[in-house]
Amino acid sequence: MATCDVCGKKENMPYNCRHCGGTYCSEHRLPENHSCSGLQNWNDPSGVFDSGFDDSVQNGERSTASSLMDKLPVDTGAGGPLAYFRGNATYTFLALMWITFLFQWIAILIGGMSLHSTLFTLSTENPEYVWTWFTSIFAHSPIGIFHIVFNSIVIFFFGPLVERYVGSKKFAILFIVSGVLAGFGQIGISAAQGVPSSVLGASGAALAIMGVLTVLNPNLKVYLYFILPVPIWLLAVGTAVISVFFIGTGGGGTIAHGAHLVGLVIGLGYGEYIKRTKNIRTPNQFQLGGGPGGPGGPGGPGGRRRF
Numbered sequence: 369m370a371t372c373d374v375c376g377k378k379e380n381m382p383y384n385c386r387h388c389g390g391t392y393c394s395e396h397r398l399p400e401n402h403s404c405s406g407l408q409n410w411n412d413p414s415g416v417f418d419s420g421f422d423d424s425v426q427n428g429e430r431s432t433a434s435s436l437m438d439k440l441p442v443d444t445g446a447g448g449p450l451a452y453f454r455g456n457a458t459y460t461f462l463a464l465m466w467i468t469f470l471f472q473w474i475a476i477l478i479g480g481m482s483l484h485s486t487l488f489t490l491s492t493e494n495p496e497y498v499w500t501w502f503t504s505i506f507a508h509s510p511i512g513i514f515h516i517v518f519n520s521i522v523i524f525f526f527g528p529l530v531e532r533y534v535g536s537k538k539f540a541i542l543f544i545v546s547g548v549l550a551g552f553g554q555i556g557i558s559a560a561q562g563v564p565s566s567v568l569g570a571s572g573a574a575l576a577i578m579g580v581l582t583v584l585n586p587n588l589k590v591y592l593y594f595i596l597p598v599p600i601w602l603l604a605v606g607t608a609v610i611s612v613f614f615i616g617t618g619g620g621g622t623i624a625h626g627a628h629l630v631g632l633v634i635g636l637g638y639g640e641y642i643k644r645t646k647n648i649r650t651p652n653q654f655q656l657g658g659g660p661g662g663p664g665g666p667g668g669p670g671g672r673r674r675f
Contacts, residue, residue, distance in 0.1 A: 373390045374401075388533070457540045458531050465520065465570060472510050473510060487500070488507035490555060490567050491567075492555045501551065502547075504568045527539070530581060546634045550573065550634070553630030554572075572627040576631040582600050587600075
């Protein structure tokens with residue numbers, strides 16, 4: 369039996385809103401009846417409710433923007449091949465991670481680890497390689513598959529819920545910005561400690577996502593490694609404590625604890641901003657699998673750290 373997030377009514381067969389993730393009774397199941405946060409994503413002039421007509425037709429001419437869109441070789445409307453990416457930023461990023469993983473192996477086969485490092489790792493030696501600011505977010509350790517699998521699990525379960533809260537555009541910005549800053553946070557800490565290193569992985573972005581959920585719904589139940597049920601705030605606190613400890617002691621081996629901490633702090637800060645400025649309604653329970661990210665990896669002092 370579940371409780372309606374609006375009126376508190378007990379329901380044996382509750383309705384789960386696919387837009388905001390909330391739980392509601394039959395009276396409040398419709399998005400417009402529970403002030404669904406997902407409604408803001410429906411106000412998309414080029415989306416599902418687009419009539420296909422330009423308002424400027426009444427003046428005898430169409431807008432320049434519309435004319436340019438007509439010249440594109442692909443259908444960008446709601447029914448076209450690009451329509452999938454509207455509202456699915458989480459799965460788009462997951463796809464990019466695995467595509468990048470494939471290209472990592474192609475780079476290794478063509479030019480060895482030297483070419484791979486140049487293309488995909490953000491390092492203290494070459495922070496001016498601007499492309500690695502972004503490629504390092506989607507790249508993961510090519511030695512084994514567990515790094516990318518763990519990060520994929522976290523993003524797969526946590527990402528869609530945050531995306532429903534803030535919208536696809538803001539979610540994409542959060543993912544990229546937190547990933548870049550987490551990477552720079554790690555190499556910055558390493559440089560301050562006098563230890564050259566390089567990083568790659570999406571754990572910084574994943575922990576930013578987790579940080580947002582921690583603020584919006586601290587009692588959210590998460591099944592750690594699909595076994596141990598813990599509230600998400602405890603998972604966040606544990607991650608922060610571990611990261612601070614290893615940063616302070618200079619240990620942690622190949623785990624990029626600096627990137628983890630920076631990503632989590634960014635997520636907590638953005639979550640607090642959302643909580644203060646927007647009327648976000650969160651579900652009273654949302655059970656998830658997976659852990660806090662995909663830490664670990666090859667390298668060590670002077671080597672690659674994955675996060």
